Amino acid sequence: MDxxxxxxxxxxxxxEYLDALRRLKLxxxxxxxxxxxxLEQYVLVIVTSLFDFAGPLALMRxxxxxxxxxxxxxxxxxxxxxxxxxxxxxxxxxxLHIGNRFDMAELKGRSLDRATIAGEVTPPVVMSxxxxxxxxxxxxxxxxxxxxxxxxxxxxxxxxRRFESAVHALAA
Amino acid sequence: xxxxSPAEWMALVEQHEKSARMLAGDRVAAGQxxxxxxxxxxxxxxxxxxxxxxxxSWPDRALRPELHTHDLRKLVKIxxxxxxxxxxxxxxxxxxxxxxxxxxxxxxxxxxxxxxxMIEAAFGLKGVVTWIxxxxx
Numbered sequence: 001m002d003x004x005x006x007x008x009x010x011x012x013x014x015x016e017y018l019d020a021l022r023r024l025k026l027x028x029x030x031x032x033x034x035x036x037x038x039l040e041q042y043v044l045v046i047v048t049s050l051f052d053f054a055g056p057l058a059l060m061r062x063x064x065x066x067x068x069x070x071x072x073x074x075x076x077x078x079x080x081x082x083x084x085x086x087x088x089x090x091x092x093x094x095x096l097h098i099g100n101r102f103d104m105a106e107l108k109g110r111s112l113d114r115a116t117i118a119g120e121v122t123p124p125v126v127m128s129x130x131x132x133x134x135x136x137x138x139x140x141x142x143x144x145x146x147x148x149x150x151x152x153x154x155x156x157x158x159x160x161r162r163f164e165s166a167v168h169a170l171a172a
Numbered sequence: 173x174x175x176x177s178p179a180e181w182m183a184l185v186e187q188h189e190k191s192a193r194m195l196a197g198d199r200v201a202a203g204q205x206x207x208x209x210x211x212x213x214x215x216x217x218x219x220x221x222x223x224x225x226x227x228x229s230w231p232d233r234a235l236r237p238e239l240h241t242h243d244l245r246k247l248v249k250i251x252x253x254x255x256x257x258x259x260x261x262x263x264x265x266x267x268x269x270x271x272x273x274x275x276x277x278x279x280x281x282x283x284x285x286x287x288x289x290m291i292e293a294a295f296g297l298k299g300v301v302t303w304i305x306x307x308x309x
Binding site: 051064067078087 | 243245255257258262263264266267269270272278280283285286288289290292293
Protein backbone atom coordinates (compact mmCIF):
# COMPACT_ATOMS: atom_id res chain seq x y z
CA MET A 1 0.00 0.00 0.00
CA ASP A 2 1.25 3.43 -0.88
CA UNK A 3 1.20 5.25 2.44
CA UNK A 4 0.61 8.52 0.63
CA UNK A 5 -2.64 7.25 -0.87
CA UNK A 6 -4.95 8.67 1.77
CA UNK A 7 -8.00 8.52 -0.47
CA UNK A 8 -10.53 11.22 -1.12
CA UNK A 9 -13.29 9.59 0.97
CA UNK A 10 -11.07 9.55 4.05
CA UNK A 11 -9.89 13.08 3.34
CA UNK A 12 -13.44 14.41 3.06
CA UNK A 13 -14.48 12.60 6.23
CA UNK A 14 -11.64 14.32 8.06
CA UNK A 15 -12.81 17.71 6.85
CA GLU A 16 -16.33 16.88 8.04
CA TYR A 17 -14.88 15.84 11.38
CA LEU A 18 -13.31 19.26 11.83
CA ASP A 19 -16.64 20.89 10.99
CA ALA A 20 -18.35 18.65 13.53
CA LEU A 21 -15.83 19.55 16.23
CA ARG A 22 -16.41 23.21 15.53
CA ARG A 23 -20.17 22.74 15.87
CA LEU A 24 -19.42 21.17 19.25
CA LYS A 25 -17.37 24.24 20.18
CA LEU A 26 -14.03 22.46 20.07
CA UNK A 27 -11.46 24.34 18.06
CA UNK A 28 -8.32 22.19 17.94
CA UNK A 29 -4.87 23.69 17.44
CA UNK A 30 -4.28 21.13 14.70
CA UNK A 31 -6.10 18.39 12.85
CA UNK A 32 -4.56 16.10 10.24
CA UNK A 33 -4.30 12.53 9.06
CA UNK A 34 -1.18 10.53 9.78
CA UNK A 35 -0.03 7.05 8.89
CA UNK A 36 0.82 4.77 11.79
CA UNK A 37 3.69 2.62 10.54
CA UNK A 38 3.41 0.16 13.44
CA LEU A 39 -0.30 -0.46 13.04
CA GLU A 40 -0.19 0.10 9.27
CA GLN A 41 -3.30 2.24 9.35
CA TYR A 42 -4.35 5.87 9.07
CA VAL A 43 -5.17 7.82 12.21
CA LEU A 44 -6.81 11.21 12.58
CA VAL A 45 -4.66 13.37 14.83
CA ILE A 46 -6.32 15.99 17.03
CA VAL A 47 -3.99 18.41 18.78
CA THR A 48 -5.62 20.44 21.51
CA SER A 49 -4.48 22.22 24.64
CA LEU A 50 -7.54 20.69 26.32
CA PHE A 51 -5.47 17.47 26.43
CA ASP A 52 -3.31 18.90 29.20
CA PHE A 53 -6.17 20.79 30.84
CA ALA A 54 -8.72 17.99 31.20
CA GLY A 55 -6.61 14.91 30.55
CA PRO A 56 -6.98 12.46 27.67
CA LEU A 57 -9.65 10.30 29.31
CA ALA A 58 -12.16 13.11 29.89
CA LEU A 59 -11.56 14.36 26.37
CA MET A 60 -11.92 10.92 24.85
CA ARG A 61 -15.15 10.27 26.76
CA UNK A 62 -16.71 13.34 25.19
CA UNK A 63 -15.50 12.34 21.72
CA UNK A 64 -16.99 8.85 22.17
CA UNK A 65 -20.27 10.40 23.37
CA UNK A 66 -20.32 12.70 20.35
CA UNK A 67 -19.70 9.78 18.00
CA UNK A 68 -22.35 7.60 19.62
CA UNK A 69 -24.81 10.51 19.35
CA UNK A 70 -24.00 10.72 15.62
CA UNK A 71 -22.64 14.25 16.04
CA UNK A 72 -19.38 13.32 14.32
CA UNK A 73 -18.99 11.43 10.99
CA UNK A 74 -19.64 7.71 11.25
CA UNK A 75 -16.63 6.99 9.02
CA UNK A 76 -14.32 8.17 11.80
CA UNK A 77 -14.54 5.67 14.60
CA UNK A 78 -13.03 7.19 17.79
CA UNK A 79 -10.59 4.26 17.94
CA UNK A 80 -8.75 5.76 14.95
CA UNK A 81 -8.38 9.14 16.63
CA UNK A 82 -5.05 10.10 18.14
CA UNK A 83 -5.11 12.83 20.77
CA UNK A 84 -2.07 14.97 21.33
CA UNK A 85 -1.02 17.94 23.41
CA UNK A 86 0.59 20.92 21.65
CA UNK A 87 3.63 20.02 23.76
CA UNK A 88 4.09 16.72 21.94
CA UNK A 89 6.80 16.12 19.33
CA UNK A 90 4.32 15.44 16.53
CA UNK A 91 2.76 18.89 16.80
CA UNK A 92 6.17 20.54 16.99
CA UNK A 93 7.12 18.68 13.80
CA UNK A 94 3.89 19.83 12.11
CA UNK A 95 4.53 23.43 13.08
CA LEU A 96 8.06 23.22 11.80
CA HIS A 97 7.12 21.77 8.42
CA ILE A 98 3.68 23.18 7.73
CA GLY A 99 4.55 26.63 8.83
CA ASN A 100 3.44 28.82 11.59
CA ARG A 101 -0.17 29.10 10.56
CA PHE A 102 -2.28 26.96 8.29
CA ASP A 103 -6.05 26.72 8.29
CA MET A 104 -8.07 25.28 5.43
CA ALA A 105 -10.95 27.56 6.37
CA GLU A 106 -8.79 30.50 5.39
CA LEU A 107 -7.89 29.14 1.97
CA LYS A 108 -10.90 30.67 0.25
CA GLY A 109 -10.86 30.07 -3.48
CA ARG A 110 -7.73 27.99 -3.42
CA SER A 111 -8.27 24.62 -5.05
CA LEU A 112 -7.34 21.59 -3.09
CA ASP A 113 -4.93 19.19 -4.70
CA ARG A 114 -7.50 16.40 -4.77
CA ALA A 115 -5.61 14.37 -7.37
CA THR A 116 -2.69 14.01 -4.97
CA ILE A 117 -4.95 13.13 -2.08
CA ALA A 118 -6.81 10.59 -4.19
CA GLY A 119 -3.51 8.94 -5.09
CA GLU A 120 -3.95 9.67 -8.81
CA VAL A 121 -0.80 11.75 -8.80
CA THR A 122 2.31 11.17 -6.77
CA PRO A 123 4.44 14.28 -6.83
CA PRO A 124 8.19 13.64 -6.72
CA VAL A 125 8.50 15.71 -3.58
CA VAL A 126 5.84 15.80 -0.89
CA MET A 127 6.33 17.80 2.28
CA SER A 128 6.20 15.34 5.15
CA UNK A 129 6.78 15.31 8.89
CA UNK A 130 7.02 12.52 11.42
CA UNK A 131 7.36 11.71 15.08
CA UNK A 132 7.77 8.23 16.51
CA UNK A 133 5.58 5.83 14.49
CA UNK A 134 3.44 8.52 12.84
CA UNK A 135 4.09 10.18 9.51
CA UNK A 136 2.00 12.84 7.84
CA UNK A 137 2.08 14.84 4.62
CA UNK A 138 1.33 18.47 4.02
CA UNK A 139 -1.74 17.68 1.93
CA UNK A 140 -3.33 15.80 4.84
CA UNK A 141 -3.41 18.81 7.14
CA UNK A 142 -6.68 20.66 7.70
CA UNK A 143 -5.36 22.94 10.31
CA UNK A 144 -2.15 23.68 12.22
CA UNK A 145 -2.04 26.88 14.19
CA UNK A 146 0.17 27.97 17.05
CA UNK A 147 -1.01 28.00 20.64
CA UNK A 148 -1.62 31.53 21.74
CA UNK A 149 1.15 32.57 24.12
CA UNK A 150 -1.41 34.82 25.81
CA UNK A 151 -3.83 31.97 26.52
CA UNK A 152 -4.74 31.85 30.20
CA UNK A 153 -5.96 28.89 32.20
CA UNK A 154 -9.32 30.59 32.62
CA UNK A 155 -9.69 30.77 28.82
CA UNK A 156 -8.82 27.10 28.44
CA UNK A 157 -11.30 26.25 31.16
CA UNK A 158 -13.99 28.24 29.34
CA UNK A 159 -13.22 26.38 26.10
CA UNK A 160 -13.47 23.07 27.94
CA ARG A 161 -16.83 23.98 29.52
CA ARG A 162 -18.23 25.03 26.14
CA PHE A 163 -17.22 21.72 24.55
CA GLU A 164 -18.46 19.70 27.49
CA SER A 165 -21.83 21.49 27.50
CA ALA A 166 -22.26 21.05 23.75
CA VAL A 167 -21.66 17.28 23.99
CA HIS A 168 -23.86 16.88 27.05
CA ALA A 169 -26.63 18.76 25.25
CA LEU A 170 -26.64 16.01 22.60
CA ALA A 171 -27.96 13.54 25.15
CA ALA A 172 -30.61 15.91 26.46
CA UNK B 173 12.78 -13.76 33.39
CA UNK B 174 9.17 -13.22 32.41
CA UNK B 175 6.31 -14.04 34.78
CA UNK B 176 5.09 -17.60 34.24
CA SER B 177 1.44 -17.44 35.30
CA PRO B 178 -1.48 -14.99 35.25
CA ALA B 179 -1.00 -14.50 39.00
CA GLU B 180 2.65 -13.57 38.49
CA TRP B 181 1.75 -11.11 35.75
CA MET B 182 -0.90 -9.60 38.04
CA ALA B 183 1.65 -9.31 40.85
CA LEU B 184 3.72 -7.21 38.47
CA VAL B 185 0.61 -5.15 37.71
CA GLU B 186 0.27 -4.35 41.40
CA GLN B 187 3.88 -3.18 41.63
CA HIS B 188 3.50 -0.86 38.66
CA GLU B 189 0.13 0.43 39.86
CA LYS B 190 1.67 1.41 43.20
CA SER B 191 4.61 3.06 41.47
CA ALA B 192 2.26 4.97 39.16
CA ARG B 193 0.09 6.22 42.02
CA MET B 194 3.16 7.34 43.99
CA LEU B 195 4.56 9.31 41.07
CA ALA B 196 1.38 10.81 39.58
CA GLY B 197 1.24 13.67 42.07
CA ASP B 198 4.84 14.70 41.57
CA ARG B 199 5.31 17.70 39.34
CA VAL B 200 8.67 16.43 38.05
CA ALA B 201 8.09 12.68 37.85
CA ALA B 202 4.44 12.49 36.71
CA GLY B 203 5.58 11.35 33.25
CA GLN B 204 7.10 8.26 34.80
CA UNK B 205 3.71 7.45 36.35
CA UNK B 206 2.40 7.29 32.80
CA UNK B 207 5.16 4.78 32.01
CA UNK B 208 4.20 2.54 34.93
CA UNK B 209 0.51 2.63 33.96
CA UNK B 210 1.45 1.41 30.51
CA UNK B 211 3.57 -1.45 31.84
CA UNK B 212 0.77 -2.40 34.23
CA UNK B 213 -1.74 -2.50 31.36
CA UNK B 214 0.69 -4.54 29.26
CA UNK B 215 1.21 -7.02 32.11
CA UNK B 216 -2.53 -7.31 32.78
CA UNK B 217 -3.19 -8.00 29.11
CA UNK B 218 -0.52 -10.71 29.12
CA UNK B 219 -2.20 -12.24 32.18
CA UNK B 220 -5.49 -12.15 30.30
CA UNK B 221 -3.91 -13.90 27.30
CA UNK B 222 -2.44 -16.61 29.50
CA UNK B 223 -5.78 -17.22 31.20
CA UNK B 224 -7.88 -17.14 28.03
CA UNK B 225 -5.49 -19.46 26.17
CA UNK B 226 -5.06 -21.67 29.27
CA UNK B 227 -1.29 -21.48 29.04
CA UNK B 228 0.72 -23.30 31.70
CA SER B 229 3.72 -21.03 31.27
CA TRP B 230 4.65 -17.91 29.37
CA PRO B 231 5.64 -19.14 25.89
CA ASP B 232 9.21 -18.89 24.77
CA ARG B 233 9.99 -16.18 22.24
CA ALA B 234 10.88 -18.81 19.64
CA LEU B 235 7.44 -20.42 19.97
CA ARG B 236 5.25 -17.32 20.19
CA PRO B 237 7.29 -14.31 19.03
CA GLU B 238 4.13 -12.20 18.67
CA LEU B 239 3.59 -12.31 22.46
CA HIS B 240 6.99 -10.80 23.13
CA THR B 241 5.97 -7.24 22.41
CA HIS B 242 5.31 -4.15 24.49
CA ASP B 243 2.74 -2.92 21.96
CA LEU B 244 -0.59 -2.99 23.76
CA ARG B 245 -2.55 -2.69 20.54
CA LYS B 246 -1.03 -5.89 19.22
CA LEU B 247 -1.54 -7.67 22.55
CA VAL B 248 -5.21 -6.67 22.75
CA LYS B 249 -5.73 -8.03 19.25
CA ILE B 250 -4.08 -11.33 20.23
CA UNK B 251 -6.23 -11.44 23.38
CA UNK B 252 -9.33 -11.21 21.21
CA UNK B 253 -10.69 -8.31 23.24
CA UNK B 254 -13.33 -6.55 21.18
CA UNK B 255 -13.24 -2.77 21.19
CA UNK B 256 -16.67 -1.21 20.76
CA UNK B 257 -17.56 2.45 20.71
CA UNK B 258 -20.69 1.90 22.82
CA UNK B 259 -18.85 -0.10 25.47
CA UNK B 260 -18.51 2.04 28.64
CA UNK B 261 -14.85 1.01 28.74
CA UNK B 262 -14.25 2.22 25.18
CA UNK B 263 -12.66 5.59 26.08
CA UNK B 264 -10.44 3.95 28.70
CA UNK B 265 -9.26 1.33 26.25
CA UNK B 266 -8.53 4.00 23.69
CA UNK B 267 -6.45 6.09 26.11
CA UNK B 268 -4.50 3.11 27.41
CA UNK B 269 -3.91 1.73 23.92
CA UNK B 270 -2.31 4.98 22.86
CA UNK B 271 0.36 4.45 25.53
CA UNK B 272 3.82 4.81 24.08
CA UNK B 273 6.68 3.53 26.22
CA UNK B 274 9.06 5.83 24.32
CA UNK B 275 7.41 8.74 26.11
CA UNK B 276 9.40 7.67 29.19
CA UNK B 277 12.41 9.21 27.44
CA UNK B 278 10.73 12.57 26.88
CA UNK B 279 12.58 15.03 29.14
CA UNK B 280 9.65 17.46 29.15
CA UNK B 281 7.53 17.17 32.28
CA UNK B 282 4.06 15.69 31.85
CA UNK B 283 1.13 17.55 33.44
CA UNK B 284 -0.09 15.70 36.51
CA UNK B 285 -3.60 15.89 35.12
CA UNK B 286 -2.52 13.74 32.18
CA UNK B 287 -0.81 11.17 34.42
CA UNK B 288 -3.87 10.98 36.70
CA UNK B 289 -6.11 10.61 33.66
CA MET B 290 -4.05 7.63 32.54
CA ILE B 291 -4.33 6.10 36.03
CA GLU B 292 -8.11 6.45 35.91
CA ALA B 293 -8.22 4.85 32.43
CA ALA B 294 -6.35 1.84 33.80
CA PHE B 295 -7.35 1.51 37.44
CA GLY B 296 -10.58 3.51 37.76
CA LEU B 297 -14.07 2.01 38.07
CA LYS B 298 -14.26 1.81 34.29
CA GLY B 299 -10.56 1.14 33.89
CA VAL B 300 -9.16 -1.57 31.68
CA VAL B 301 -6.94 -3.16 34.35
CA THR B 302 -9.91 -3.13 36.73
CA TRP B 303 -11.91 -4.97 34.06
CA ILE B 304 -9.15 -7.54 33.54
CA UNK B 305 -8.85 -8.08 37.31
CA UNK B 306 -12.61 -8.69 37.55
CA UNK B 307 -12.54 -11.01 34.54
CA UNK B 308 -9.69 -13.09 35.96
CA UNK B 309 -11.12 -13.26 39.49
